[in-house]
Amino acid sequence: MFYYMSNQLLEFKEIIRSKHVSNTRKPDKQTRKLLLYLFTSTRGGFTRLRIIVHLLERPYNTHQLAQTLDLDYKAVQHHMKILEKNNMVSKIGEKYGAIFHLSNFLELNIHTLEEAIDKLDRKMNQKKIYL
Template sequence: MTLLISGKMTNQLLEFKEIIRSRQSSEQRKTDKQTRKLLLYLFTSTRGGFTRLRIIIHLLDQGYNTHQLAQKLELDYKAVQHHMKVLEKNNMVSKIGEKYGAIFYLSNFLEINIGALDEAIDKLDRKMNKTKIYM
Protein backbone atom coordinates (compact mmCIF):
# COMPACT_ATOMS: atom_id res chain seq x y z
CA MET A 1 0.00 0.00 0.00
CA THR A 2 2.77 2.46 0.90
CA LEU A 3 4.61 1.65 -2.32
CA LEU A 4 1.48 2.38 -4.36
CA ILE A 5 0.95 5.75 -2.65
CA SER A 6 4.64 6.62 -2.99
CA GLY A 7 4.58 5.73 -6.71
CA LYS A 8 1.51 7.89 -7.27
CA MET A 9 3.16 10.79 -5.47
CA THR A 10 6.34 10.36 -7.51
CA ASN A 11 4.29 10.51 -10.73
CA GLN A 12 2.59 13.66 -9.48
CA LEU A 13 5.96 15.20 -8.66
CA LEU A 14 7.18 14.50 -12.19
CA GLU A 15 4.05 16.15 -13.58
CA PHE A 16 4.58 19.13 -11.26
CA LYS A 17 8.16 19.46 -12.44
CA GLU A 18 7.06 19.59 -16.08
CA ILE A 19 4.40 22.19 -15.26
CA ILE A 20 6.93 24.35 -13.38
CA ARG A 21 9.47 24.09 -16.21
CA SER A 22 6.86 25.13 -18.75
CA ARG A 23 6.10 28.23 -16.64
CA GLN A 24 9.70 29.42 -16.40
CA SER A 25 10.61 32.36 -18.54
CA SER A 26 13.61 32.11 -20.83
CA GLU A 27 15.32 34.87 -18.88
CA GLN A 28 14.96 33.18 -15.49
CA ARG A 29 17.08 34.93 -12.89
CA LYS A 30 19.05 33.09 -10.25
CA THR A 31 17.18 32.67 -6.98
CA ASP A 32 18.87 34.22 -3.95
CA LYS A 33 20.02 32.01 -1.07
CA GLN A 34 17.31 33.08 1.41
CA THR A 35 14.48 32.48 -1.08
CA ARG A 36 15.91 29.07 -1.97
CA LYS A 37 16.11 28.14 1.74
CA LEU A 38 12.52 29.29 2.31
CA LEU A 39 11.16 27.29 -0.63
CA LEU A 40 13.07 24.16 0.37
CA TYR A 41 11.84 24.50 3.95
CA LEU A 42 8.17 25.05 3.03
CA PHE A 43 7.99 22.28 0.46
CA THR A 44 10.47 19.63 1.65
CA SER A 45 11.28 20.03 5.35
CA THR A 46 7.80 20.03 6.82
CA ARG A 47 5.07 17.41 6.88
CA GLY A 48 2.70 19.38 4.68
CA GLY A 49 5.19 20.15 1.93
CA PHE A 50 3.63 17.86 -0.67
CA THR A 51 0.14 19.22 0.02
CA ARG A 52 1.39 22.81 -0.23
CA LEU A 53 3.04 21.95 -3.54
CA ARG A 54 -0.26 20.52 -4.81
CA ILE A 55 -1.98 23.77 -3.79
CA ILE A 56 0.60 25.88 -5.65
CA ILE A 57 0.19 23.78 -8.80
CA HIS A 58 -3.57 24.37 -8.73
CA LEU A 59 -3.08 28.11 -8.26
CA LEU A 60 -0.77 28.43 -11.28
CA ASP A 61 -3.62 28.97 -13.72
CA GLN A 62 -6.38 30.53 -11.64
CA GLY A 63 -7.41 31.60 -8.18
CA TYR A 64 -9.49 29.52 -5.80
CA ASN A 65 -11.06 29.98 -2.42
CA THR A 66 -10.32 27.53 0.39
CA HIS A 67 -13.49 25.51 -0.15
CA GLN A 68 -12.80 25.08 -3.88
CA LEU A 69 -9.23 23.95 -3.17
CA ALA A 70 -10.43 21.48 -0.55
CA GLN A 71 -12.81 19.96 -3.10
CA LYS A 72 -10.23 19.84 -5.91
CA LEU A 73 -7.57 18.29 -3.66
CA GLU A 74 -10.05 16.03 -1.86
CA LEU A 75 -8.82 17.28 1.52
CA ASP A 76 -10.47 18.52 4.68
CA TYR A 77 -11.39 22.22 4.58
CA LYS A 78 -9.54 22.94 7.86
CA ALA A 79 -6.37 21.27 6.53
CA VAL A 80 -6.42 23.42 3.40
CA GLN A 81 -7.18 26.48 5.51
CA HIS A 82 -4.07 25.75 7.61
CA HIS A 83 -1.85 25.36 4.52
CA MET A 84 -3.21 28.59 3.03
CA LYS A 85 -2.28 30.46 6.23
CA VAL A 86 1.25 29.03 6.07
CA LEU A 87 1.60 29.93 2.38
CA GLU A 88 0.20 33.42 2.90
CA LYS A 89 2.42 34.08 5.94
CA ASN A 90 5.47 33.14 3.84
CA ASN A 91 4.43 35.30 0.86
CA MET A 92 3.75 32.36 -1.48
CA VAL A 93 0.12 33.34 -2.10
CA SER A 94 -1.92 36.54 -2.07
CA LYS A 95 -5.60 36.78 -1.33
CA ILE A 96 -8.34 39.04 -2.53
CA GLY A 97 -11.35 39.35 -0.29
CA GLU A 98 -12.04 38.31 3.25
CA LYS A 99 -13.15 35.27 5.19
CA TYR A 100 -14.92 32.43 3.36
CA GLY A 101 -15.03 34.10 -0.05
CA ALA A 102 -11.35 35.10 -0.18
CA ILE A 103 -9.73 34.02 -3.45
CA PHE A 104 -6.07 32.97 -3.35
CA TYR A 105 -3.55 33.53 -6.14
CA LEU A 106 0.20 33.00 -6.47
CA SER A 107 2.10 35.95 -5.07
CA ASN A 108 4.31 38.05 -7.34
CA PHE A 109 7.25 36.86 -5.23
CA LEU A 110 6.55 33.19 -6.03
CA GLU A 111 5.81 33.94 -9.69
CA ILE A 112 9.24 35.53 -10.02
CA ASN A 113 10.93 32.62 -8.22
CA ILE A 114 8.84 29.77 -9.66
CA GLY A 115 11.90 28.11 -11.17
CA ALA A 116 13.32 27.48 -7.70
CA LEU A 117 10.47 25.04 -7.05
CA ASP A 118 12.21 22.69 -9.47
CA GLU A 119 14.91 22.00 -6.88
CA ALA A 120 12.32 21.60 -4.11
CA ILE A 121 10.43 19.02 -6.20
CA ASP A 122 13.66 17.06 -6.77
CA LYS A 123 14.48 17.08 -3.06
CA LEU A 124 10.94 16.05 -2.12
CA ASP A 125 11.08 13.19 -4.63
CA ARG A 126 14.39 11.94 -3.19
CA LYS A 127 13.03 12.25 0.34
CA MET A 128 9.86 10.30 -0.46
CA ASN A 129 11.74 7.51 -2.24
CA LYS A 130 14.50 7.08 0.35
CA THR A 131 14.52 3.54 1.71
CA LYS A 132 15.27 3.11 5.38
CA ILE A 133 17.56 0.24 6.26
CA TYR A 134 17.92 -0.78 9.89
CA MET A 135 20.80 -2.97 11.04
Protein backbone atom coordinates in the same frame (compact mmCIF):
# COMPACT_ATOMS: atom_id res chain seq x y z
CA MET B 1 1.42 5.41 -2.73
CA PHE B 2 5.03 6.59 -3.10
CA TYR B 3 4.96 5.67 -6.79
CA TYR B 4 1.84 7.81 -7.27
CA MET B 5 3.38 10.75 -5.42
CA SER B 6 6.63 10.46 -7.37
CA ASN B 7 4.73 10.50 -10.67
CA GLN B 8 2.73 13.48 -9.48
CA LEU B 9 5.96 15.30 -8.62
CA LEU B 10 7.21 14.75 -12.16
CA GLU B 11 3.95 16.18 -13.49
CA PHE B 12 4.32 19.20 -11.19
CA LYS B 13 7.83 19.79 -12.50
CA GLU B 14 6.61 19.77 -16.10
CA ILE B 15 3.76 22.15 -15.27
CA ILE B 16 6.16 24.56 -13.58
CA ARG B 17 8.58 24.38 -16.51
CA SER B 18 5.78 25.17 -18.93
CA LYS B 19 4.58 28.16 -16.89
CA HIS B 20 7.71 30.18 -16.35
CA VAL B 21 9.65 32.17 -18.86
CA SER B 22 13.33 31.35 -19.10
CA ASN B 23 14.93 33.18 -16.23
CA THR B 24 18.70 33.40 -15.91
CA ARG B 25 18.46 35.13 -12.54
CA LYS B 26 19.31 32.83 -9.67
CA PRO B 27 17.27 33.20 -6.51
CA ASP B 28 19.03 34.65 -3.50
CA LYS B 29 20.10 32.27 -0.77
CA GLN B 30 17.24 33.19 1.60
CA THR B 31 14.58 32.67 -1.08
CA ARG B 32 15.99 29.27 -1.97
CA LYS B 33 16.12 28.25 1.71
CA LEU B 34 12.54 29.41 2.28
CA LEU B 35 11.16 27.49 -0.70
CA LEU B 36 13.08 24.33 0.18
CA TYR B 37 11.89 24.56 3.79
CA LEU B 38 8.21 25.15 2.94
CA PHE B 39 7.99 22.40 0.36
CA THR B 40 10.51 19.74 1.48
CA SER B 41 11.34 20.09 5.17
CA THR B 42 7.87 20.09 6.68
CA ARG B 43 5.17 17.43 6.76
CA GLY B 44 2.76 19.45 4.65
CA GLY B 45 5.22 20.24 1.87
CA PHE B 46 3.66 17.91 -0.69
CA THR B 47 0.17 19.29 -0.01
CA ARG B 48 1.41 22.87 -0.28
CA LEU B 49 3.06 21.97 -3.58
CA ARG B 50 -0.24 20.54 -4.84
CA ILE B 51 -1.96 23.81 -3.87
CA ILE B 52 0.63 25.90 -5.71
CA VAL B 53 0.31 23.79 -8.86
CA HIS B 54 -3.44 24.34 -8.86
CA LEU B 55 -3.01 28.07 -8.29
CA LEU B 56 -0.75 28.17 -11.35
CA GLU B 57 -3.84 27.40 -13.41
CA ARG B 58 -6.27 29.85 -11.82
CA PRO B 59 -7.23 31.52 -8.52
CA TYR B 60 -9.25 29.49 -6.00
CA ASN B 61 -10.90 30.06 -2.66
CA THR B 62 -10.25 27.68 0.23
CA HIS B 63 -13.46 25.71 -0.30
CA GLN B 64 -12.74 25.18 -4.01
CA LEU B 65 -9.20 23.99 -3.24
CA ALA B 66 -10.47 21.59 -0.58
CA GLN B 67 -12.94 20.08 -3.06
CA THR B 68 -10.48 19.95 -5.96
CA LEU B 69 -7.70 18.38 -3.88
CA ASP B 70 -10.09 16.14 -1.91
CA LEU B 71 -8.79 17.50 1.39
CA ASP B 72 -10.40 18.68 4.60
CA TYR B 73 -11.34 22.38 4.52
CA LYS B 74 -9.49 23.09 7.78
CA ALA B 75 -6.32 21.44 6.44
CA VAL B 76 -6.40 23.60 3.30
CA GLN B 77 -7.13 26.66 5.43
CA HIS B 78 -4.04 25.85 7.54
CA HIS B 79 -1.81 25.50 4.47
CA MET B 80 -3.15 28.71 2.95
CA LYS B 81 -2.27 30.61 6.13
CA ILE B 82 1.28 29.26 5.98
CA LEU B 83 1.61 30.07 2.28
CA GLU B 84 0.22 33.57 2.78
CA LYS B 85 2.41 34.25 5.81
CA ASN B 86 5.48 33.28 3.75
CA ASN B 87 4.45 35.41 0.76
CA MET B 88 3.79 32.47 -1.57
CA VAL B 89 0.16 33.45 -2.21
CA SER B 90 -1.86 36.65 -2.13
CA LYS B 91 -5.44 36.96 -0.99
CA ILE B 92 -8.20 39.08 -2.46
CA GLY B 93 -11.20 39.51 -0.22
CA GLU B 94 -11.92 38.41 3.30
CA LYS B 95 -13.19 35.38 5.17
CA TYR B 96 -14.97 32.54 3.34
CA GLY B 97 -15.02 34.05 -0.12
CA ALA B 98 -11.37 35.15 -0.21
CA ILE B 99 -9.67 34.21 -3.46
CA PHE B 100 -6.03 33.14 -3.48
CA HIS B 101 -3.52 33.46 -6.30
CA LEU B 102 0.26 33.17 -6.56
CA SER B 103 2.18 36.11 -5.15
CA ASN B 104 4.44 38.19 -7.37
CA PHE B 105 7.34 36.94 -5.26
CA LEU B 106 6.59 33.29 -6.04
CA GLU B 107 5.92 34.00 -9.71
CA LEU B 108 9.39 35.54 -9.97
CA ASN B 109 10.95 32.54 -8.23
CA ILE B 110 8.74 29.73 -9.55
CA HIS B 111 11.67 28.03 -11.28
CA THR B 112 13.21 27.42 -7.85
CA LEU B 113 10.35 25.01 -7.11
CA GLU B 114 11.95 22.55 -9.54
CA GLU B 115 14.79 22.11 -7.07
CA ALA B 116 12.30 21.63 -4.24
CA ILE B 117 10.42 19.01 -6.28
CA ASP B 118 13.65 17.11 -6.99
CA LYS B 119 14.57 17.16 -3.31
CA LEU B 120 11.10 16.03 -2.25
CA ASP B 121 11.21 13.20 -4.79
CA ARG B 122 14.61 12.03 -3.50
CA LYS B 123 13.34 12.24 0.07
CA MET B 124 10.25 10.18 -0.69
CA ASN B 125 12.26 7.52 -2.51
CA GLN B 126 14.62 7.15 0.47
CA LYS B 127 11.82 6.35 2.91
CA LYS B 128 11.69 2.77 4.01
CA ILE B 129 8.39 0.98 4.20
CA TYR B 130 8.00 -1.45 7.08
CA LEU B 131 5.20 -3.97 6.93
